[in-house]
Amino acid sequence: MQVLIAFLSQNKAWVLPRRFVEQLRRDFPHHVFLDVWDQPTLDRLVPDADVAFTASIDRSKLPSYPRLKWVQSPAAGVGGLMSPELAAGPIVVTSARGIRARSIAEHVLGVTIALARQLHVAVRRQTEHRWALDEIESGGRVMTLKGRRLLIVGLGSIGLEVARLAAPFGMRVSAIRKRVGAPVPDDVRVDEIQGLDHFTDLLGRTDVIVLSVALTAETRGLIGPATLPHVKPRTLLINVGRGRLIDDEAVIGALRDGRLGGAALDVFVREPLDAASPYWDLPNVIVTPHVSGTMENYWPPLVELFAENLRRFEYGQPLLNVVDKQAGY
Numbered sequence: 001m002q003v004l005i006a007f008l009s010q011n012k013a014w015v016l017p018r019r020f021v022e023q024l025r026r027d028f029p030h031h032v033f034l035d036v037w038d039q040p041t042l043d044r045l046v047p048d049a050d051v052a053f054t055a056s057i058d059r060s061k062l063p064s065y066p067r068l069k070w071v072q073s074p075a076a077g078v079g080g081l082m083s084p085e086l087a088a089g090p091i092v093v094t095s096a097r098g099i100r101a102r103s104i105a106e107h108v109l110g111v112t113i114a115l116a117r118q119l120h121v122a123v124r125r126q127t128e129h130r131w132a133l134d135e136i137e138s139g140g141r142v143m144t145l146k147g148r149r150l151l152i153v154g155l156g157s158i159g160l161e162v163a164r165l166a167a168p169f170g171m172r173v174s175a176i177r178k179r180v181g182a183p184v185p186d187d188v189r190v191d192e193i194q195g196l197d198h199f200t201d202l203l204g205r206t207d208v209i210v211l212s213v214a215l216t217a218e219t220r221g222l223i224g225p226a227t228l229p230h231v232k233p234r235t236l237l238i239n240v241g242r243g244r245l246i247d248d249e250a251v252i253g254a255l256r257d258g259r260l261g262g263a264a265l266d267v268f269v270r271e272p273l274d275a276a277s278p279y280w281d282l283p284n285v286i287v288t289p290h291v292s293g294t295m296e297n298y299w300p301p302l303v304e305l306f307a308e309n310l311r312r313f314e315y316g317q318p319l320l321n322v323v324d325k326q327a328g329y
Helices: 020-028 039-048 061-063 084-088 100-114 119-127 133-140 159-167 196-203 249-257 300-314
Strands: 002-004 031-037 051-054 070-072 090-092 149-153 172-176 192-194 208-211 233-238 260-265 285-287
Touching: 002 020, 002 039, 002 260, 020 031, 020 300, 031 039, 051 233, 051 300, 061 084, 070 300, 100 119, 100 208, 100 233, 100 260, 100 285, 119 133, 149 159, 149 196, 159 172, 172 196, 192 196, 249 260
Parallel strands: 002 031, 002 051, 051 070, 070 090, 149 172, 149 208, 172 192, 208 233, 233 260, 260 285
Antiparallel strands: none
16 A cells, blocks of 8 residues: 655644654555655655545546545644545545644633733833833733633534543633534533524623634624624634634724723734734734644654554544544534
8 A cells, every 4th residue: 555645834843753664664664655855746646645644635636646645744634635626525534633632721720810810911011121010900801710700612622621630710602513412521511502503692791712723614704793793792703713714804803992801812814924914913812823732742642642543444433533624524
């Protein structure tokens, strides 16, 4: 079997180190591994592959990939990989769902605390050598998390982990999910779970919104002109999902006029974020460069997941994290 491994990214941190390819070769000597480090080689070798470990497949060339049976995505979200052509075909897609859930959840709680305690203001004033006591104390923006309503949009592995971490802070948790009746683990407390049709109702009594939902036709622009008027004044917005979940123009306007009290944004429509974006200079915004999932052992658990799925694929066993291609996640 021929296994294609292709991690092409302008971000060096997202390119699989070659030592892991060599490790896979040692662990699976009976397979041929086609490791790819540039686009021309990828275009040339995909037609020879039975399996692909990659974040990108050229939708226009799918008919010329007759051998390809399964694609493992290195990410939890597969919106960038999925296309109507791929969704309609027989190729199985699996994701990295759950691998970085704890890291992302800790990031969410970290930036929520930073916004609530105005730590971002203190850090900015530190760089200016300015004592910000009066600014922070009299600004009326400091808040405690106990008793606050946290709305998690997308109660998958990341959303569940956020709910798990929020409980010790005394936060009340609401959630939006497509499968409203799906079970919740015993160690996770969620006070209410609703479908997306109740989204605007929940916004009016929410203090912190966390977007951890997949990008689909239903969720694109979820925070925008139609929903922002329903937001409780000075609500905090945390986005660790995808940039297109929010309407940038509308969100920037809401951050300026106080409808949103602050935002912590880790994902953007275009990355790197343009230097001219207003997000950089808005005083109530924390910008992070798509690092919420970063861990000290970033690659081993992902490669282990792929290796386990490769073994299952060899023996015709059910794969882990199979994507519902119609739902998009």
